[in-house]
Amino acid sequence: MTTLHAPTRLGDTWREWLAENLAMGASVDEARAAAVAGCGDADAVDAELAELTGHPYFAVCRRLALRYDWMESVLDTYRALRNSDGGGTLERRADLTPEEFFSRYYFGNRPVVIEGLMTDWPALEWTLESLATKCGDAQVEVMTGRDANPDHAWQYDRHRTTMPFRDYLTALGSGVRTNDYYMVPRNENWSGPLRPLAADVRPPAGIVDPSAVGHLLLGPAGTVTPLHVDNSSVLLCQVLGRKHVRLVPSYERHLVYPRGGTFSAVDAADPDPVRHPRFAEATVLETVLEPGQMLLVPVGWWHWVEALDVSATVTFHHFCTPGQNHKMATPPAAGQDD
Incomplete structure (x- = not known):
């Protein structure tokens, strides 16, 4: 049978x-x-x-x-309409007025590199040594062990480490190029132990709420923030070192293979055309952000960032607009790829 x-x-x-x-x-x-x-x-x-x-x-x-x-x-x-109206170019502006900042860029959902609005920042004189003198004894939170976890960007709670700020600055001063440790905004460093450093920054008048508390990103050359999206606009203010930034428009989400909610499965530094063929259609704008320059990353815009040097960046999220920012819902992170 x-x-x-x-x-x-x-x-x-x-x-x-x-x-x-x-x-x-x-x-x-x-x-x-x-x-x-x-x-x-x-x-x-x-x-x-x-x-x-x-x-x-x-x-x-x-x-x-x-x-x-x-x-x-x-x-x-x-996308076709925006690209025919300059959407394929990252604009650069000097001494931008608040009125045009909001009308063309913030409300227009356009990124822009801004020059000339940080000339009065004492922070532009920061060195690792001067930071140690100001706050070296402070206990700060740093993300460590990132190299061992390819998903460290959204599994950040696994990587929180507390150490003396002086020890962290010593590690930065070693000159080692690495992505293994990084001080990212997901902490209370800026509003707590490093609060004295806030006196060295000047939120741009008429653009950022003067009462806003920013965030400090500080890390070695080689730190990479993978392609991701924020649920509100952010103003990056480069203080120390250079950062290479790549941006993809908010209206091209379907080309970046979202993963884990707010991250992309695409390695923006080396896209894989076999695994992610549609990314080749994406509009990728890029710049190297120098000390003294600002970059508006509008809400919904995807961005990838690599530090080319030991780098310090101050970010602001509270603008001189009703509600201080426009926020979109955070997409669900139900699976690895959504």
Whole structure:
């Protein structure tokens, strides 16, 4: 008597992959070929496809995906319009007035490099030695052990370390190029132990709320903040060293392969055209931010940052506008790729 064997059931990873790709418009033949090549079990793939394509839940997913396609077409149209109106260029302005800052850039959702608004900042005279003199005994929080965890950017709670500021400055002074440790804004350093340093910055009048408390980013050459998006606008003010910045417009979210909610799966320093082919369509603006320059990163704009030198940056999020900033909802981080 012949015994019939039911096909092996696919694991959840491949089941999700099939559902997502079919919902987003891949043909059954394309999805089947890729799944069989990946998992090696044609019978299991065929059984899953038969169950999936006949399920009413899948019909709902497909309708939602069609709405998503329509939204992408709206974004693509807006992208074409913006690129025909200078959207493919990162503007640079000297002595920008508050009125134009808000009308063209903040409310226009356009990034801009600003020069001439930091000339009165004592912070431009900072050195590692002067910082140690001012606050060397303060206990500060630093993110350490980043190299061992490729997901350190959003798993930051695992990397919090407290140390004397003087010891951290000594590490920076070693000249080692590394991404292993970095003082990022996710702490109370600036409003707490390093508060005396705030006297050395001057929030630009009429642009940043004068009562605003900024944040300090301080790290060695080689620190990288992966491609990500903030849920509100931010003004980067470069104080010490240089930073290489790449930006992707807010309306090109569908080209950056969002991952973990506010991060991208794309390595903006070395994009993989096989894994992330649509990123080649993205508009990538870039600049090297020098001491004394500011950069407005508008809400929703994706940005990647690499320190070229030992670098200190002060950031502001509270602007002279009702509500101090415009915030978008933080996208869910339900999976590795969304």
